[in-house]
Amino acid sequence: TIFDAKRLIGRKYDDPKIQADLKHWPFKVINHQGKPKLQVEFKGELKQFAPEEISSMVLTKMKEIAEAYLGTNVRDAVITVPAYFNDSQRQATKDAGVIAGLNVLRIINEPTAAALAYGLDKNLKGERNVLIFDLGGGTFDVSILTIDEGSLFEVRATAGDTHLGGEDFDNRLVAHLAEEFKRKFKKDLKTNPRALRRLRTAAERAKRTLSSSTEATIEIDALFEGIDFYTKITRARFEEMNADLFRGTLQPVEKALTDAKMDKGSIHDIVLVGGSTRIPKIQQLLQNFFNGSQL
Template sequence: MTKKLAIGIDLGTTYSCVGVFRNDNIEIFHNNEGFRITPSCVSLDDEEVLVGNSTVYQSGMNIENTIFNIKRIIGRDFDEENVQNDIKRFPFKVINKNNRPYVQVKYKRNIEEYTPEEISSNILSEMKGIAEDYLGEKVTDAVISVPAYFNDTQRKATIDAGKIAGLNVLQIINEPTAAALAYGFNNKIKSIENILVIDLGGGTYDISLLSIINGKYEVKAISGDTHFGGEDFNERLIDYFIDEINSKYGKDIRSDSNYYKIKNRLKSACERCKIQLPPKKCKMDPIEIFNLFNGINFKSNLTRARFEELNKDLFNELLKPIKDVINFTKINKSDINEIALIGGSTHIQKVQDIISSYFDGKELKKK
């Protein structure tokens, strides 16, 4: 009898992916567009529910019913400060029901309310479908990764999302632990004393210190912030350019009836700008947006120095959880054998510079 395969799902704040371990090999599946990562976005309209890339393509036309960053509020209380801060920036409506956040959207011409678990289940269903298309068979068993600093309520909420998606969640695994497993396997590491895994993604920041002894993994300490990631850098850029628009054109787009549509276009431009900044270049590629509002074509530039100044307080937060892990285990930073960087936001040069400087120039293993 053929053993039933279990898939692994990385349910990310901004992107998700799915894969399997078989034939002594890790396989990450491609979606229908040929990408190994899929946007963690869900959009509802008068006819259907869209997930992934298709939501991004039409988000400008349906911005108030396009849901993203849902991971930032899953398993949380409505009155939490971080949740309230996120709600202020979301273009979709989040309401309070028994101190739980519910997303309120228009679907099939009706006003509907959904829990973060229900929204997340759509993303998990998409991952399940990608796996089934790739494997050519039905899939039910899954392991889902979550931030190391997710509390029990957030972990249970993730399991509930999996159940809604028709998955049997075998295990919830910490994202840095999953990364260390893949890192150790891919590099054929049998024994190493201290691996520091630094995972800075779209919405969460995780630090894990692990050891590998004779192929067995032990997590020694974890730390992090479940509300810190690349989206926070993006928001700083968006606010900066909104202020510039106000200064140049005397227009505060925050009071515009199409604010969220304008912001969505600005956000996409800021994300591209941030990603495309080469490590040794002082100036980012210019932001150019045709007809951003009222027939105005917006163009601007941003220096690396200004980008780093805008996010100075965020960069200053990077070392605290790293120091917490080292202090908890009572080792010296010189005892760290390898440092593995994962998550899209670790590609930011300033992030790498801060970490490398703290560890006295030690080589960083970049995914």
């Protein structure tokens, strides 16, 4: 499986960020004339793909989903990118759209798209300062926008952590469950990729359950060496094992406010984006930080 094409797109192979990421990726990235290419074995032969090609596959899929829903052909598209993307990354994203057979009308910033989706530009009298808190599967972005009458959007500050998201919370839970399995059965399932993969799937499901319930049950038949693994995890325990990561989301919020030269009181709206913002503890921390503001 290939993922994280967004971290590669529009960058050079020797970019320090790519060099740091290489250590974590389970797939092979090679240097092709100074640019990164993904190398995979498909049906017994080695194939190489540019990040734009991978992104175009995702966009092609999105195009198909949109067409199935609308019942008509889709040609024109507006594609969103992180606010901190540079010109090269934006151009490469546009190229991916073209490869996918789309007519890319424009590239806009993700936080701007979020504010538009919530209609925050409607019926404006004067200016509004909006904080977008975007915590996804693998990345965390905080942006502060000022929206002016006539739908003028200005990105005032961006901050975040390119390596923080739902996957990190899953990792903590997987480590906890693997440890519990070892304690109970004196066996280390971490040596078995398939068992680990099944445990991760169950952990992710449990994490989602804990956003609406205070307890989740994990049941995996024949997880490792024929052993069935049944256990429970409480929301409190899940919050405890991720406490530092959850609390850490407030640092980029503070940094964005500082960079925008604003204080908490000058933020009119807080918009939550990304699946990980459904975690009650994260909402609670953010609400407390903004002295009980509505999210």
